[in-house]
Amino acid sequence: MTEPPVLVADYFDGHSARAQPVRLAIRERRLLIEGDGVSRSVPLRQVGWPERQRHGARQAYLPGQGLISAPDAAAWDAWATASGLRERLVVRWMQSWRGVALAAALLVVVLVGSWRWGLPAAAHGLVALTPIGVDEQLGALAFEQFEHQWLQPSKLPTERQAALRARFAAALERGQAVERARGAAAPLPAWQLHFRASTERGLGANAFALPGGHIVVTDALVELLTDRPDVLVGVLGHELGHVRHRHGMRSVVQVGLLSALSSLVLGDFSTLLTAAPVLLGQAAYAREFEFQADADAARLMRANGIDPADFGVLFERLRRQQQARPGIELPIGLATHPPDAERVRRMREAAPGP
Template sequence: MTASPDRLAARYFDGTSARGREAEVWIDGDRLRIDAGDDTPDAIPMRHVQWPERQRHGARQAHLRDGGALHFGNPLAFDHWARRNGLGESWVVKAQQSWRWTAWATLTLLVLCGVVYAWGLPLGTRAVLAFVPHTFDKELGDLVMRSVQSEGWLQPTELPADQQQRLRAAWAKAARKAGPSVAPIDLHFNKSKMGPNAFALPGGHVVLTDEMVKLVDGHEDMVVGVLAHEAAHVQHRHGMRTLVQATLLGTATSIAFGDFSSLFAAAPALLGQLGYSRDHEREADGEAIALLQANGIPPSVMATMFERLRDHQREAGLPSLPIALGSHPPDEERIARFRDAPAR
């Protein structure tokens, strides 16, 4: 069928049959007229016609309120006809067809994601924690402490009682001299399967393993530095922040990537949370430096401790993870930071 300049060839589907019919359509004022046979409605109000967004290479269609549809086989001819009859496109459709707009939108999205990751989620986490009482930290920490003890990760300490007392006294003295900002901790000495280590739990539990004390040869200044680092985790509620940030980040990546691949959706959340963890470690290192300086202890003692710990890991054949997969900053970065910090 050959269409006149004001008419356009189409294939008409009446909504009741799967077979389409050749037709001509044209716009007459506020109505769309269809000529496909005697039983075809000759005029449809334009408000009853939906024009799907134009795709660069997709077919052109029109949906009718009664279930019918029009398919236009020549996209270029339809576009000319639509412009000639005032069927304008929204700025959104025009932007979607422009590679420049697409590039700017992609760049803007990446910048926005970076801003949300760097500042939005941490600020949101602090806002959430402002409404979470510290008693919850204590209850959660107690629960985790009982769990690691019952699962056999921690065994009774083998350190002599007098050595434990000296280390406790050294820490108490250093914390008092540093001021009231130092969070109180409940210090536990334990033999452990995890080797030389120390960790803090929400609410104030801090575990120092026998293996860590032996690694530093019982050096009280090093132990004070380690405990200062762990007390900073308690002070800044890093455990709770990790929990909240992981929840928010996991929710965001699930929305962004959907459920089609649990690994693909979980990977960004895992890598992002490792980045936050490294920030927490840097913050705790800064607090440890400040406490050591307040006590006249050279922060470089911690550089020595990290060197010993690094050597131990190499001797034990433990792998060194790439920075993107590490929960702590690189050893070289931390060693340099403590070594370069002034004594006071």
């Protein structure tokens, strides 16, 4: 029988800091340790083989806190190879710059794919499983907070508010009739239209939707479009689109998933570092939500004989208002909205004629 390769190393018994010179050999899937006063036979499956490093001593952990150490790394590696010990694939991969580069590239592909398709799909699935009552509760709490901090009772006459609600309801009915004629009608979500004045440091000319169907329009926006009620119909259709697609709940879920992924990848070492991907990612998702709500608004406008391009009137007037009053606060989410021209172009393309 051929004698197995032998390696001289240092043995620590786990009780004393004194090293004992020993000879190592592997036979019949056991590590044999022989030296002056030392004789051990340990099954290989019970030996801990730390990941090989490029520099430094080689070590092996034994049951009962024992340790084998070999300062000559090259001799250890040659002995291990001759004894039939094989490194795990992941260790060999990590020792190769090509393997590291490939792993980094695959990680980037996975992260980009998760961000672009995986997280939105997961959020959509989770929201679909969430009862609509959760939206209603969340929306009611959010609306109460807005009322407390940024909103005041509307100064619009009650008759005008009623007329605007009736106009929007009639526009929705015509839109549903057109959709039914095409065989593509979907039930409208429950909605409540609230008119509110903005506080001095509040929302300005704005409209927004909250989960559960709360649609808020400020007096300033109504006055901005007082001569273009058709455009206001499009604005309300856009906000109802957010309600229909449950964008509020999806935002909440996606922020949570983004935060979890960001912490997993970057670790909890810096609040700013982990928050940046969440903010950037959610901004991109918000743009997709805007395009989706714009498509709903465009269909509603077409169904009511309104050119979706008229939505550009709102953008132009908001821009002029901002230029005239540079200190005025921008509407909520303006930073996450896509460019105006692109939105108008998409609205034209997303709404086929009746």
